[in-house]
Protein backbone atom coordinates (compact mmCIF):
# COMPACT_ATOMS: atom_id res chain seq x y z
CA UNK A 1 0.00 0.00 0.00
CA UNK A 2 1.36 3.30 -1.08
CA UNK A 3 1.89 5.87 1.60
CA UNK A 4 -0.23 8.75 0.34
CA UNK A 5 1.57 11.66 1.84
CA UNK A 6 -0.35 14.89 1.72
CA UNK A 7 0.91 18.36 2.22
CA UNK A 8 -0.97 21.48 3.11
CA UNK A 9 -1.30 24.69 1.21
CA UNK A 10 -0.26 27.36 3.74
CA UNK A 11 -2.32 30.03 1.99
CA UNK A 12 -5.76 28.44 1.84
CA UNK A 13 -5.13 25.52 4.20
CA UNK A 14 -6.37 22.71 1.99
CA UNK A 15 -4.54 19.42 1.60
CA UNK A 16 -2.44 19.12 -1.52
CA UNK A 17 -1.28 15.95 -3.18
CA UNK A 18 2.34 16.61 -4.14
CA UNK A 19 1.89 14.77 -7.43
CA UNK A 20 -0.85 17.20 -8.43
CA UNK A 21 0.39 20.33 -6.69
CA UNK A 22 0.13 23.33 -8.97
CA UNK A 23 3.16 25.05 -7.50
CA UNK A 24 5.89 24.65 -4.90
CA UNK A 25 8.32 26.89 -3.15
CA UNK A 26 11.08 26.59 -0.58
CA UNK A 27 10.72 28.43 2.71
CA UNK A 28 12.97 28.04 5.77
CA UNK A 29 14.14 24.67 4.51
CA UNK A 30 10.62 23.30 4.08
CA UNK A 31 9.14 22.46 0.74
CA UNK A 32 5.71 24.05 0.46
CA UNK A 33 3.04 22.86 -1.93
CA UNK A 34 0.24 25.02 -3.25
CA UNK A 35 -3.09 24.19 -4.83
CA UNK A 36 -2.65 26.95 -7.37
CA UNK A 37 -0.03 29.24 -8.79
CA UNK A 38 -2.00 32.18 -7.38
CA UNK A 39 -1.56 30.79 -3.84
CA UNK A 40 2.19 30.55 -4.36
CA UNK A 41 2.29 34.14 -5.57
CA UNK A 42 0.35 35.31 -2.51
CA UNK A 43 2.76 33.47 -0.23
CA UNK A 44 5.91 34.65 -1.97
CA UNK A 45 4.65 38.24 -2.09
CA UNK A 46 4.45 38.33 1.71
CA UNK A 47 5.61 35.10 3.41
CA UNK A 48 5.76 36.93 6.73
CA UNK A 49 1.99 37.37 6.60
CA UNK A 50 1.64 33.61 6.85
CA UNK A 51 4.46 32.97 9.29
CA UNK A 52 4.41 35.68 11.94
CA UNK A 53 2.77 35.24 15.31
CA UNK A 54 0.16 37.86 14.48
CA UNK A 55 -1.64 35.09 12.69
CA UNK A 56 -2.22 33.50 16.13
CA UNK A 57 0.09 30.55 15.75
CA UNK A 58 -0.98 29.88 12.20
CA UNK A 59 2.50 28.77 11.17
CA UNK A 60 3.00 26.59 14.24
CA UNK A 61 -0.34 24.89 13.63
CA UNK A 62 0.56 24.55 9.99
CA UNK A 63 3.80 22.78 10.89
CA UNK A 64 1.96 20.50 13.34
CA UNK A 65 -0.53 19.56 10.64
CA UNK A 66 2.30 19.06 8.20
CA UNK A 67 4.20 16.82 10.62
CA UNK A 68 1.05 14.78 11.23
CA UNK A 69 0.23 14.54 7.54
CA UNK A 70 3.74 13.44 6.62
CA UNK A 71 4.42 11.13 9.58
CA UNK A 72 7.00 13.48 11.09
CA UNK A 73 8.92 13.89 7.87
CA UNK A 74 8.01 17.21 6.34
CA UNK A 75 9.52 17.74 2.92
CA UNK A 76 12.78 19.61 3.12
CA UNK A 77 14.55 21.65 0.54
CA UNK A 78 17.42 24.03 0.10
CA UNK A 79 20.02 21.98 1.99
Ligand SMILES: [Zn+2]
Pocket residue numbers: 009011012013014034035036039
Ligand atom coordinates in the same frame (compact mmCIF):
# COMPACT_ATOMS: atom_id res chain seq x y z
ZN1 LIG B 1 -4.33 27.29 -2.19
